[in-house]
Amino acid sequence: xxxxxxxxxxxxxxxxxxxxxxxxxxxxxxxxxxxxxxxxxxxxxxxxxxxxxxxxxxxxxxxxxxxxx
Numbered sequence: 520x521x522x523x524x525x526x527x528x529x530x531x532x533x534x535x536x537x538x539x540x541x542x543x544x545x546x547x548x549x550x551x552x553x554x555x556x557x558x559x560x561x562x563x564x565x566x567x568x569x570x571x572x573x574x575x576x577x578x579x580x581x582x583x584x585x586x587x588x
Contacts, residue, residue, distance in 0.1 A: 531559060535560075535563055539585065545584060546583065547560065547565065548582055549583055550578065551579035551580060551581050557583070566586055570582035
Protein backbone atom coordinates (compact mmCIF):
# COMPACT_ATOMS: atom_id res chain seq x y z
CA UNK A 520 0.00 0.00 0.00
CA UNK A 521 1.31 3.45 -0.94
CA UNK A 522 0.29 6.48 1.13
CA UNK A 523 -2.12 8.72 -0.81
CA UNK A 524 0.28 11.68 -0.96
CA UNK A 525 2.81 9.45 -2.78
CA UNK A 526 0.37 7.81 -5.21
CA UNK A 527 0.64 8.55 -8.92
CA UNK A 528 4.44 8.68 -8.84
CA UNK A 529 5.15 5.13 -10.05
CA UNK A 530 5.98 3.79 -6.59
CA UNK A 531 3.17 1.24 -6.53
CA UNK A 532 3.95 0.09 -10.05
CA UNK A 533 7.62 -0.41 -9.14
CA UNK A 534 6.70 -2.36 -6.00
CA UNK A 535 4.24 -4.54 -7.88
CA UNK A 536 6.73 -5.16 -10.67
CA UNK A 537 9.29 -6.27 -8.07
CA UNK A 538 6.76 -8.58 -6.40
CA UNK A 539 5.82 -10.19 -9.72
CA UNK A 540 9.27 -10.45 -11.29
CA UNK A 541 11.51 -11.12 -8.29
CA UNK A 542 9.11 -12.83 -5.88
CA UNK A 543 6.84 -14.57 -8.43
CA UNK A 544 3.68 -13.07 -6.91
CA UNK A 545 0.60 -14.54 -8.56
CA UNK A 546 -2.14 -13.41 -6.17
CA UNK A 547 -2.92 -10.69 -3.66
CA UNK A 548 -5.65 -9.44 -1.35
CA UNK A 549 -7.11 -5.95 -1.73
CA UNK A 550 -9.56 -4.02 0.45
CA UNK A 551 -13.04 -4.50 -0.98
CA UNK A 552 -13.83 -0.76 -0.92
CA UNK A 553 -10.47 0.25 -2.47
CA UNK A 554 -11.79 0.81 -5.99
CA UNK A 555 -8.70 2.77 -7.01
CA UNK A 556 -6.46 -0.08 -5.88
CA UNK A 557 -8.56 -2.69 -7.66
CA UNK A 558 -8.39 -0.67 -10.89
CA UNK A 559 -4.60 -0.31 -10.46
CA UNK A 560 -4.14 -4.07 -10.08
CA UNK A 561 -6.44 -4.74 -13.05
CA UNK A 562 -4.35 -2.39 -15.21
CA UNK A 563 -1.31 -4.38 -14.12
CA UNK A 564 -2.59 -7.81 -15.10
CA UNK A 565 -4.59 -8.97 -12.08
CA UNK A 566 -8.28 -9.90 -11.99
CA UNK A 567 -10.79 -10.52 -9.23
CA UNK A 568 -11.32 -14.20 -8.43
CA UNK A 569 -14.63 -13.85 -6.60
CA UNK A 570 -13.02 -15.04 -3.36
CA UNK A 571 -13.60 -12.87 -0.31
CA UNK A 572 -12.42 -13.02 3.30
CA UNK A 573 -12.87 -10.94 6.41
CA UNK A 574 -9.70 -10.00 8.29
CA UNK A 575 -9.74 -9.02 11.96
CA UNK A 576 -13.51 -9.65 11.96
CA UNK A 577 -14.29 -6.37 10.13
CA UNK A 578 -11.96 -5.81 7.15
CA UNK A 579 -13.39 -7.17 3.87
CA UNK A 580 -10.73 -8.33 1.41
CA UNK A 581 -11.04 -9.54 -2.18
CA UNK A 582 -8.59 -11.92 -3.82
CA UNK A 583 -6.99 -11.02 -7.13
CA UNK A 584 -4.83 -13.25 -9.30
CA UNK A 585 -2.39 -12.42 -12.03
CA UNK A 586 -3.59 -13.27 -15.52
CA UNK A 587 -0.93 -15.42 -17.16
CA UNK A 588 -0.62 -16.04 -20.84
